[in-house]
């Protein structure tokens with residue numbers, strides 16, 4: 001669809017006003033919010049990633065695109081709210097130590113909140129101590145970790161080991177995600193689940209908590 005293409009271009013080119021009005025138009029045209037997110041906004045970020053890899057974009061361009069993505073996603077966010085269903089469970093979520101990427105994590109959080117879960121966001125660059133302390137205090141049903149760098153991904157294992165040392169591992173389901181993470185890695189480090197995108201993350205949390213869908 002032409003408007004979705006224009007939206008990914010607006011993210012790619014860092015045009016905030018244009019991206020926001022395209023999202024409004026697409027919603028007015030009754031285009032499914034998940035489609036706007038995946039085929040417009042995330043597609044745009046993927047294109048940014050390609051340019052970055054190819055050395056055509058530098059950090060300022062990537063940051064600008066991130067800002068546009070964030071601002072446009074804000075309009076979309078409320079559309080994921082599943083009215084009438086409240087607090088289906090508690091989730092604690094953070095991006096692991098050494099990693100500052102939070103766009104994907106924030107989308108996952110917004111979708112989980114929309115689906116009725118209570119989410120506590122620990123932010124980025126979160127060390128194992130902080131994860132463990134929050135699991136102790138908040139007693140969430142699920143702990144979610146995000147990593148976008150191959151160098152920070154192994155840290156997820158350290159957090160799981162720390163949970164084990166503190167005797168907390170059995171009390172919380174651990175889920176992991178982020179572009180370099182996959183199902184196999186998740187199983188290798190002893191996580192309970194992996195999801196490829198925010199929509200799947202909601203299904204995964206529902207499944208782990210055995211919450212009725214709908």
Ligand code: B12
Pocket residue numbers: 042045046047048049050052053059062063066098099100101102103104105107108144145146147148149150151175176177178179180194195196197198199201
């Ligand atoms: C935006 C971005 C940045 C921004 C981050 C802004 C922000 N606030 O997040 C900035 C400019 C800060 C940045 C910095 C760096 N970046 Co960067 N960045 C990206 C970029 C272009 C997009 C990432 C993104 O937001 N994608 C969109 C979101 C929606 O997707 P996502 O994060 O994958 O999330 C989805 C799923 O993975 C899943 N998910 C995510 N988290 C979780 C968690 C759970 C529990 C679950 C279930 C699911 C889940 O659901 C999400 C929604 O569907 C990627 C390239 C790419 N295409 O991935 C590079 C990329 C990740 N960056 C990279 C690099 C190298 C860096 C830097 C080291 C660059 C530098 N030399 O300084 C620094 C590192 C800083 C640090 N310490 O973290 C590399 C990583 C390479 C590697 N193999 O490790 C990439 C792949 C670019 C590349 N091709 O080289 N970056």
